Amino acid sequence: MxxxxxxxxxxxxxxxxxxxxxxxxxxxxxxxxxxxxxxxxxxxxxxxxxxxxxxxxxxxxxxxxxxxxxxxxxxxxxxxxxxxxxxxxxxxxxxxxxxxxxxxxxxxxDASAWTAWLAGVRGLLGVAADAMRGEVYPALYRLDDAGVCRLFDRERVVKAAVAVEEWAGRADAAELQLTGDGLVRYGDRFEEAGLTSCIDRSLWWPSGxxxxxxxxxxxxxxxxxxxxxxxxxVLPIYTRLSDAEENERKRLGLAQSEQGQTTGVADELAGRHLQFRPMGPADAEAAADLERSCFADAAHAPWSAAQFLEELSPSAAVPRSWWVAHDDGELVGYAGGMVVEHEVEILDVAVVSARRREGIARKLLAHVSYDAQMLGCTTASLEVEAGNSPAIALYEALGFTRVGVRPGYYGHGVDAAIMKAELPLVLPVDAASPEPTAAVVRAWPLAEPERTDEETAELARRRLVLAIESSCDETAAAIIDVEGNMLANQVSTQIDFHARFGGVVPEIASRKHVEAIVGVIDAALEEAGHALGLSGGTVAPAELAAIGVTQGPGLVGALVVGVAFAKGMAYAANVPLIAVNHLEGHLFANLLAQPDLKPPFIFTLVSGGHTMLVHVRDWGDYQVLGETLDDAVGEAFDKVAKALGLGYPGGPIISRLAETGDPKAIEFPRALNRKGDYRFSLSGLKTAVVNYIEQETAAGRTIHVPDLAASFEAAVFDVQYKKAWAALRETGAREYCIGGGVAANPHLRKMMMKKLGRQGVRVTLPPQGACTDNAAMIAEVARRKFERGEFASLNIDADPNMTL
The missing domain is CATH 3.30.420.40 (ATPase, nucleotide binding domain)
Structure with missing residues (x-):
């Protein structure tokens, strides 16, 4: 500057x-x-x-x-x-x-108010900006010859009817002049309330x-x-959290978020993979194991799996609420209670010893007490060993107080302290809730690096290509040189923010991309600078040869962030832009493991959003032999994991559980398993798994989750192998590769290597870290397009439905 x-x-x-x-x-x-x-x-x-x-x-x-x-x-x-x-x-x-x-x-x-001021408007001005969903962003200003003065502290969103009522009820309502694009949709409501003074329609939108x-x-x-x-x-002005997060706050008994969010994402709700859900019959054995480990030295006998199953019986005389906490598929805590008139009696709380003091018990009790409130309870009660100081301290922090003692309740000489609390419980932010990430403050603009002649020549020779990936829930950036050397590969994942919802929430994904993208690209440029030994330790944007970006397919709101940023950066740095197909990126990820991979070959894409079998006749010449008719493989894994209450993402959890399971224990269907049919269908298999879970649950039988996981995997992977082998025979190709998040599954990788290898087929597998979304695979595609001079115009848009 x-x-x-x-x-x-x-x-x-x-x-x-x-x-x-x-x-x-x-x-x-x-x-x-x-x-x-x-x-x-x-x-x-x-x-x-x-x-x-x-x-x-x-x-x-x-x-x-x-x-x-x-x-x-x-x-x-x-x-x-x-x-x-x-x-x-x-x-x-x-x-x-x-x-x-x-x-x-x-x-x-503010810009809308100043637009009116520039046109000569003076006096009291109300800006009603359209917020969709029957809502507006209302803002009042006082305009005089000196300028514009705000009459509010922060931006907010309200129903249009609320804004009309507020403004019409003001003592100075007769002076109020209206502007804002919300008048296009809701102007008649303001007029009906007597607010008829609108400035010229051409001024309802902000100007430069x-x-x-x-x-x-x-x-x-x-x-x-x-x-x-x-x-x-620089971040958007958010007036609320995403709908999913507002609902989660309600579920946890937290207050509605304040209007005027900093990042628009509820950091206090993000726990590292830690997820909470209602207890199911499949949890009975694990809960009993945890009970035995937690209360081995207690005076009272630990609960058995049968007792937990009895608590979950739909025929129980009074309502129950039981919740479990799990991390990466492992049950780490549980809590439960029963409703007696207008009080919930907390029956049991336990947390694995290695995970205590993380606030897990508080969150579990928050769920149980929330359910109790929905059932009309106003108080909660419990008994705890009088000498269990840590537990008593926890309950006191939640608002419980001692109201009595039951001598010898847990055995001779072991008293029970009786405690009660008003609902809702006191639920402070706990140790498991991280502080919002503090932004790194730095002087801007950055100091321009001073290059030696040798460094300048080396950068010119290397011709660096930056790649940006933002199609789903990872913000990623990578830098590759024209010879294919990967100099940087940075990924910022959002799994923690989506895990509690059992899948990716598009609105959260988009918000986090806006927040993270500059930092990720900073890190990539610095990593490349260190790899090249540059003075100043970083690559400057203008020293890039091109910028590649994922154009699609993916979540439209997420793609928009990466595409818009890449276009702006390419224009300002005056370097060419390269548009990359995300699906082709998964294909090219195999080159990171096998640089000599050459067409023709058969490629299977198995990711969270796509399942397809492709005959790669040449680079850029792809014949899609078959795609999924419904669920993708990764999507099916997530849905089955959710049905089992195992958490998100489901693939790694099911894979780990399947390690000790019998793949032949349960016979699940193999859909479209006909000769010459390369299409896939996973919805029937998913339904069969869900039906099995429901049938076993209704019968009161404990589900052996490892067997179920292994049998489900076998049903999915058998079809993948048979269709791949059939395509190899039909096309005559002797090479095979795979890509997508599910390609990281060790059982799928081992099976394809073993079975296809026996048939004389060379199998290429992408590196484990290059299976999920990353920018390294996008960089490899961008590098090749750069060599061919295949550049994109700066008027491209995100294409969420792009095909291979």
């Missing part, structure tokens, strides 16, 4: 609404005055990711400013359309990062100049803040 007294060129963009706002201006360093050089504001519904870079480029051309001359970027942080906000912020992050220029964020609501004005006011109070301008710190 230039000296504060020098003139600066600034570009402002916003895609939070249907208005694509884009303005280039000159900022006078002496007085901070804004001289708009050109604007490209235009209504652009659902095409912002396609039009944004081209709009910026055209606006710069009209302003007579080269992209290299821009000293800073300003972006609207929302609130607004979730996808629109992410497109704007992700693109702006990429632009600022690629140019090594500061990025500043500002409220889109409005963004600049809003930013300048905020900058007056932020110029001296450490890290101000760092693109990593």
């Amino acid at each position: 230039k000296n504060a007294n020098e003139t600066k060129f600034v570009a402002a963009i916003d895609t939070s609404t249907d208005m694509l706002a884009c303005t280039v201006a000159r900022i006078d360093g002496a007085d901070g005055s804004i001289d708009v050089l050109a604007s490209g504001d235009h209504l652009c519904r659902r095409h912002a990711n396609v039009e944004l870079i081209d709009t910026l480029d055209a606006t710069l051309a009209r302003a007579g400013v080269a992209r290299e001359q821009l000293d800073a970027y300003v972006v609207g942080r929302g609130p607004g359309s979730f996808t629109g906000v992410r497109i704007g912020i992700s693109t702006a992050k990429g632009l600022a990062y690629g140019a090594n220029a500061p990025l500043y964020g500002t409220s889109t609501l 100049e409005g963004l600049l004005r809003a930013w300048r006011v905020g900058a007056e109070n932020a110029d001296d803040v450490a890290g101000y301008g760092d693109p990593a710190l």
Whole structure:
């Protein structure tokens, strides 16, 4: 950034609404005055990711400013359309990062108010921005000749009817003028309430100049803040958590989240793979084992598996609530109680010794007490050995107090302390809940590296390609050189944030990508810099030869973040962009293990979202022989694991359990197992497993989970092998490879190596770490496309339904 007294060129963009706002201006360093050089504001519904870079480029051309001359970027942080906000912020992050220029964020609501001010509006102004779902983002301002003044502390979201009632009930309602794109949908409601003074419709959306004005006011109070301008710190303005997380908070008995979220993700709900679910009959043996280990020295006899099964019987005289905690498929704790009139009697609580003091018991009791409240309970009671100080301290922390003693309750001389508590229990954030990750504050822009002639020549020779992957729940970046040497491979996983929901929540995935992407790319550039021994220890964006990115398929909200960032970074750094098919990336992951792999060969893709058999006739020439008609293999694993209450992701857990199981114990169906049919169907198998679980549960029989896991795996993998071998015979190919997250399964890998190897087929398996989503596989595809000069335009969009 230039000296504060020098003139600066600034570009402002916003895609939070249907208005694509884009303005280039000159900022006078002496007085901070804004001289708009050109604007490209235009209504652009659902095409912002396609039009944004081209709009910026055209606006710069009209302003007579080269992209290299821009000293800073300003972006609207929302609130607004979730996808629109992410497109704007992700693109702006990429632009600022690629140019090594500061990025500043500002409220889109403030920008709307300043847009009205610029048009001469004065007095009391209400901005009602559309939040969809019958809601608006309401904001009140006072406008005078000096500027715009907020009359609220933070952005929030309410039902449109609530905003109408609030504003119509004000003593100064007659003075209130309205603006905001929420009037398009809900304007008649405001009018019916007597709020009829609306400013000109053309001013209902934020403008680029409005963004600049809003930013300048905020900058007056932020110029001296450490890290101000760092693109990593610019995040959307969230007014609520995702729906899934709000429901989880309710389930845990926590208060509704405060409006105005920092990251939009509930960090306090993320425990390392630790998951909670209702106890089922399949847990009886494990619970009894844990009971024996926890109460081996207790005066009372530990519960047996039969007693746990009896507690779970649907014919029990009074309602029960039993919950278990598990980690990677292992039961680590349980708690249960029964309802007697308006009180829940806590019957048993146990946590494996190695996992105590992590707050697991508190969370288990939170679930039990929540269920009790739903059944009309207002109090909770329990008995505990009077000498068990740790347990008593836990219960006291939850709000229990001693109300009596039962002498000799647990045997001669062993008294029971009777404790009671009002519901809901006191549930502080516990030791298992990590603090929100603190952002690394750094001075921005970064110091430009000083290169020796030798370093410059080496970078030119290496021609580095950066690859970005964000198709699902991993934010990843890798750097490869033109010869295929992998210089960096960074992955930031979100498993902890999704595990408690039993699968990926798209809204959470997208939010975490926005938060993590700059840090992941930072780490990749630094790793490559160290690998090359560069002075300064990092590669600068402008020193890259190209930037590749996963365009699809995947979750649209997740893909958008990576695509928008990559386009912005490529444009600002003035390097070509390469679009990569995620499925092709899984195919090319095999080259990381076998660089001499060459077509023709047969490839099986088995991932969480895809199952297909492909005849690879040449690189880029793919004949899809068959795909799944319903569930993908990884999806089936997750659903079966969920039905068993084993947690997410299901593949690794089922694989581990299957180690000690009998694959022939249960005969599950093999669908579409006909000659010449290369299609797959997993829904019937999944249904058969679920039916088996329900039948065994209804009969009160304990399910031997390892046998079930091994039999399920066998049913899936038998079909995979038979179809692969049939395709090899039909095509004459003598090589086979596999890809996708399920390709990491050791039983599948061993079976394919053994059975196909006996047939004289060379089997290539990707490295274990390259099976799940990663950027190294994307980098290998991007490198080859770079060599062929296959570059993408900067108006591409994410393609969630892309095919191979």
